[in-house]
Amino acid sequence: MNRILIFIEQTENRRILAEWLGRSYEVVVGESAVQAGKAVPLLNEPFDLCILDGPALHHSWEWVQARKQAEQPVFLPVLLITLHSDVKLLTRHLWQTVDELISKPIEKLELQARVEMLLRSRRLSLKLQAALEQERELKELKSRFVSMVSHEFRNPLNIISGFTRLLEQHDLPSERRTDFSQRIQAAVKSMTALLDDVLAFGKVETSALADNATVLAIEPFCRKLIEEIKVGMGSNHTFQVDCEDECFTVRVNEALLRQVLTNLLSNAIKYSAPQSTVRLKFQCQAEVAIFQVQDEGIGISPTDQVRLFESFYRASNVGKIPGTGLGLAIVKQVVEQAGGTISVSSEVNVGTTFTVILPIGK
Numbered sequence: 001m002n003r004i005l006i007f008i009e010q011t012e013n014r015r016i017l018a019e020w021l022g023r024s025y026e027v028v029v030g031e032s033a034v035q036a037g038k039a040v041p042l043l044n045e046p047f048d049l050c051i052l053d054g055p056a057l058h059h060s061w062e063w064v065q066a067r068k069q070a071e072q073p074v075f076l077p078v079l080l081i082t083l084h085s086d087v088k089l090l091t092r093h094l095w096q097t098v099d100e101l102i103s104k105p106i107e108k109l110e111l112q113a114r115v116e117m118l119l120r121s122r123r124l125s126l127k128l129q130a131a132l133e134q135e136r137e138l139k140e141l142k143s144r145f146v147s148m149v150s151h152e153f154r155n156p157l158n159i160i161s162g163f164t165r166l167l168e169q170h171d172l173p174s175e176r177r178t179d180f181s182q183r184i185q186a187a188v189k190s191m192t193a194l195l196d197d198v199l200a201f202g203k204v205e206t207s208a209l210a211d212n213a214t215v216l217a218i219e220p221f222c223r224k225l226i227e228e229i230k231v232g233m234g235s236n237h238t239f240q241v242d243c244e245d246e247c248f249t250v251r252v253n254e255a256l257l258r259q260v261l262t263n264l265l266s267n268a269i270k271y272s273a274p275q276s277t278v279r280l281k282f283q284c285q286a287e288v289a290i291f292q293v294q295d296e297g298i299g300i301s302p303t304d305q306v307r308l309f310e311s312f313y314r315a316s317n318v319g320k321i322p323g324t325g326l327g328l329a330i331v332k333q334v335v336e337q338a339g340g341t342i343s344v345s346s347e348v349n350v351g352t353t354f355t356v357i358l359p360i361g362k
């Protein structure tokens with residue numbers, strides 16, 4: 001329901017107006033607003049139209065102007081009730097505050113018509129603002145999506161570049177050659193899948209990452225993934241994979257797991273010294289799989305841990321290590337879309353452990 005604020009000095013007029021308008025609108029009577037110092041309690045109340053008379057406008061035009069200003073670009077209408085003979089007394093700044101006039105004696109029907117017209121302009125203006133806001137949000141979503149896609153392109157590109165380098169070795173046995181070219185093809189395939197997501201932009205939230213669980217042999221999957229990441233990043237870290245027996249096969253979404261682990265493992269490599277150890281641990285519980293990636297790297301301070309999953313946020317101790325600050329934000333988004341959680345525990349200069357808990361299908 002539209003809310004109308006009335007500032008009328010003359011008591012009887014105020015009462016009649018409030019009664020007329022009170023039948024169709026929510027009416028707030030600003031008795032105190034015309035008396036300096038007492039206006040404060042009303043100042044923050046929202047309203048859709050302000051109706052005032054000459055004396056009230058004279059006292060509170062600055063406040064009215066400030067309220068109009070604060071609502072911009074949304075239109076906040078002000079209707080002035082005045083004597084026909086007083087119209088010429090209105091000064092320029094008062095004119096600028098008022099959007100419509102009605103002269104006394106007031107005709108009930110005319111008042112209603114003017115109130116309705118002003119409220120309609122207000123509603124249109126609010127609608128326009130909401131549409132603009134939606135447009136802005138969509139633009140932001142698009143640019144976030146573009147950043148995310150470009151970020152996720154880097155991993156398969158690294159794999160292609162790494163394995164192409166390895167293929168150049170002369171004395172490569174033919175089975176190794178076949179294996180390397182298969183990995184390059186797999187990386188190209190994952191880039192194509194990503195492109196399909198870009199083309200189906202609107203469907204990104206429900207993309208293949210969220211569904212399509214398959215039965216996956218965890219340990220071989222991880223070893224292969226680690227090798228690809230090592231080649232892609234040129235890393236000489238030592239990797240340890242701890243996998244509980246029951247975890248041997250799990251029903252999970254392979255693309256999602258690949259995306260999550262690739263980001264966490266490449267962070268572990270990037271933020272720890274060459275030749276240090278990176279551990280990948282799996283546990284299965286009744287309905288969830290728990291994945292942990294642990295490193296012996298630079299660690300993350302408690303202050304930075306709070307904001308770590310925000311897009312583009314990077315901790316203060318990254319120094320010259322390159323990065324965009326998007327990986328963890330993407331990981332958090334896809335993990336939560338799949339009904340899982342991600343958490344971090346870390347100590348500066350000791351190491352970091354990321355724990356991902358994912359629901360697993362039966």
Ligand code: ATP
Nearest residue numbers: 267268271299314315323324325326327328329352
């Ligand atoms: P990119 O977008 O290329 O992945 P990034 O690695 O900087 O860049 P995130 O993966 O989102 O971005 O990580 C955010 C920040 O969290 C990093 O900049 C780094 O400060 C910190 N961080 C993440 N993982 C680790 C880790 N294993 N050890 C120490 N700091 C880490």
Ligand code: MG
Nearest residue numbers: 267323327328
């Ligand atoms: Mg990263």
